[in-house]
Amino acid sequence: xxxxxxxxxxxxxxxxxxxxxxxxxxxxxxxxxxxxxxxxxxxxxxxxxxxxxxxxxxxxxxxxxxxxxxxxxxxxxxxxxxxxxxxxxxxxxxxxxxxxxxxxxxxxxxxxxxxxxxxxxxxxxxxxxxxxxxxxxxxxxxxxxxxxxxxxxxxxxxxxxxxxxxxxxxxxxxxxxxxxxxxxxxxxxxxxxxxxxxxxx
Amino acid sequence: xxxxxxxxxxxxxxxxxxxxxxxxxxxxxxxxxxxxxxxxxxxxxxxxxxxxxxxxxxxxxxxxxxxxxxxxxxxxxxxxxxxxxxxxxxxxxxxxxxxxxxxxxxxxxxxxxxxxxxxxxxxxxxxxxxxxxxxxxxxxxxxxxxxxxxxxxxxxxxxxxxxxxxxxxxxxxxxxxxxxxxxxxxxxxxxxxxxxxxxxx
Numbered sequence: 001x002x003x004x005x006x007x008x009x010x011x012x013x014x015x016x017x018x019x020x021x022x023x024x025x026x027x028x029x030x031x032x033x034x035x036x037x038x039x040x041x042x043x044x045x046x047x048x049x050x051x052x053x054x055x056x057x058x059x060x061x062x063x064x065x066x067x068x069x070x071x072x073x074x075x076x077x078x079x080x081x082x083x084x085x086x087x088x089x090x091x092x093x094x095x096x097x098x099x100x101x102x103x104x105x106x107x108x109x110x111x112x113x114x115x116x117x118x119x120x121x122x123x124x125x126x127x128x129x130x131x132x133x134x135x136x137x138x139x140x141x142x143x144x145x146x147x148x149x150x151x152x153x154x155x156x157x158x159x160x161x162x163x164x165x166x167x168x169x170x171x172x173x174x175x176x177x178x179x180x181x182x183x184x185x186x187x188x189x190x191x192x193x194x195x196x197x198x199x200x201x
Numbered sequence: 202x203x204x205x206x207x208x209x210x211x212x213x214x215x216x217x218x219x220x221x222x223x224x225x226x227x228x229x230x231x232x233x234x235x236x237x238x239x240x241x242x243x244x245x246x247x248x249x250x251x252x253x254x255x256x257x258x259x260x261x262x263x264x265x266x267x268x269x270x271x272x273x274x275x276x277x278x279x280x281x282x283x284x285x286x287x288x289x290x291x292x293x294x295x296x297x298x299x300x301x302x303x304x305x306x307x308x309x310x311x312x313x314x315x316x317x318x319x320x321x322x323x324x325x326x327x328x329x330x331x332x333x334x335x336x337x338x339x340x341x342x343x344x345x346x347x348x349x350x351x352x353x354x355x356x357x358x359x360x361x362x363x364x365x366x367x368x369x370x371x372x373x374x375x376x377x378x379x380x381x382x383x384x385x386x387x388x389x390x391x392x393x394x395x396x397x398x399x400x401x402x
Contacts, residue, residue: 130370148346162339
């Protein structure tokens with residue numbers, strides 16, 4: 001409840017302007033309970049940042065490159081509707097407002113993507129010469145910027161089409177030719193979610 | 202002088218924590234002169250944001266796709282060494298701290314890239330089916346996120362290699378085959394700058 005309330009507040013006003021009093025009021029917990037779990041506003045922010053990785057649960061089965069594509073589409077859709085995830089992303093992008101910036105907020109995302117890409121490599125889906133580490137880093141970086149520009153331009157209404165464009169132009173350098181024409185990059189969420197449902201309300 | 206001083210301060214502490222007193226002290230101008238040019242901190246920030254487009258001056262000649270690649274490399278290198286540009290980028294990414302976010306900070310960059318891509322199309326450098334508008338938006342978005350992650354991971358020390366990776370994996374979907382092998386995506390700045398020199402000191 002604390003993380004949910006805090007995510008909303010961070011999403012709306014950013015770290016600096018967020019007050020623990022407001023977070024308390026929205027979460028409905030007592031001040032004692034809040035400080036028991038989180039000794040500082042920074043600790044609350046770290047928990048909200050971790051949320052963006054916690055919700056990523058890749059599923060087994062199907063083509064692994066398709067699983068990566070689907071994961072980005074579901075994450076994009078979730079970003080449009082989940083204020084806690086938006087708060088996590090805002091804190092990640094505006095890290096300097098509350099901590100010395102480092103890669104921590106992006107590491108969990110990168111590792112999930114890297115794991116799927118290694119499975120894709122094992123399944124013979126990737127072209128020779130493709131470096132899974134490079135692609136994982138590239139995808140997390142490109143996604144982060146694309147969602148920022150989509151937020152600025154349309155409040156993320158066009159985020160899925162923008163992610164679809166990324167895939168259309170990247171895949172020819174990644175996928176073996178026989179697979180390429182079978183991958184679905186259309187801007188929509190597929191059944192078989194790889195992103196977990198919101199926890200709580 | 203005001204824009205330079207303000208860019209540095211915004212780079213270091215962000216919009217919210219930046220004080221006009223500090224900007225005044227660094228710029229060496231009088232308070233009267235500052236308010237004559239900029240009625241508010243927001244107006245100063247807008248001028249700093251505009252700086253990132255002002256320095257982009259594409260040059261004629263050579264292969265146009267190479268010109269786009271070179272532009273991103275030079276911009277990346279400049280970002281590593283020019284605190285005013287870093288301030289502009291930080292304000293763009295953290296827009297919500299000072300204004301209602303919109304595409305304005307990214308529009309100038311997008312238009313310069315789009316112009317070069319249209320020239321590339323005219324010169325027969327692009328594959329059929331490549332949409333210049335999509336690619337211009339994609340490049341600005343991907344670059345924005347990649348530099349954010351590079352900043353978090355290495356204080357932008359690995360920014361040029363990361364941009365090189367972006368190009369290596371994007372170009373097969375963009376360039377005609379005869380051109381592809383001739384494009385240089387190595388992570389370095391080429392002679393024939395397309396980014397203007399720092400103004401002033």
